Amino acid sequence: MFGLTVEKLLLLGALAAFLIGPRRLPTVAAGLRRLIVRIRSYGAVAQDRLRDDLGIDAAQWRELDPRRYDPRRIIRAALLEDAVPTRTPPPSDRSGTSGRP
Template sequence: MFGINGAEFVVLLVVAVIVIGPERLPRYAEQLGAFVRTARGFLKDAKSRVDEELGPEVGDVDWSKLDPRQYDPRRIVREALLDDDDLMGTSSRPRSASPVPPPPPAPVDADGVRVPAPFDDEAT
């Protein structure tokens, strides 16, 4: 929590005892405990209100599908472009071996000899 390990926490406690002093430390610890209890009550109340507003169907949502780390644009495009039958593997269309179209034929001159493709030095 907050990136503080055990040794750093002990150092902070020692500094707090020195700065605050042993006379005022119990009162501040009591105030901190009351603040933590109040904050937990607010969070519990907010959670119950959110659950009440969203209703029981929010429990049926698979939140792991909405994880941005699971985002794969290729899968999303593939699913959007395929028919529902294609997803089930029962498509009436024959599947091609490769979904990528073949490259265009190389340019040829008037004698039918292949020439290098034109080069555009202004293209970026």
């Protein structure tokens, strides 16, 4: 997500444990957990309010997605539509000669 790998997260955890100390670490972790829960609840409340105020659900939002109107996507779709192979008639011997010398 932010370029965090398992190694970086372990390093951050070890650094936090060293800087905060073993006595205060559980208190800080509990406070961080409460902060994350509060932020998630604010997001859920905001999402519910938007849904109620606008009256649009997720399926309708997908229909309004502006990425659907990307010119590159429209051109690609149009070019692929016309790319259906057409059958050409087999070549015939219509050179105008009747086969006589």
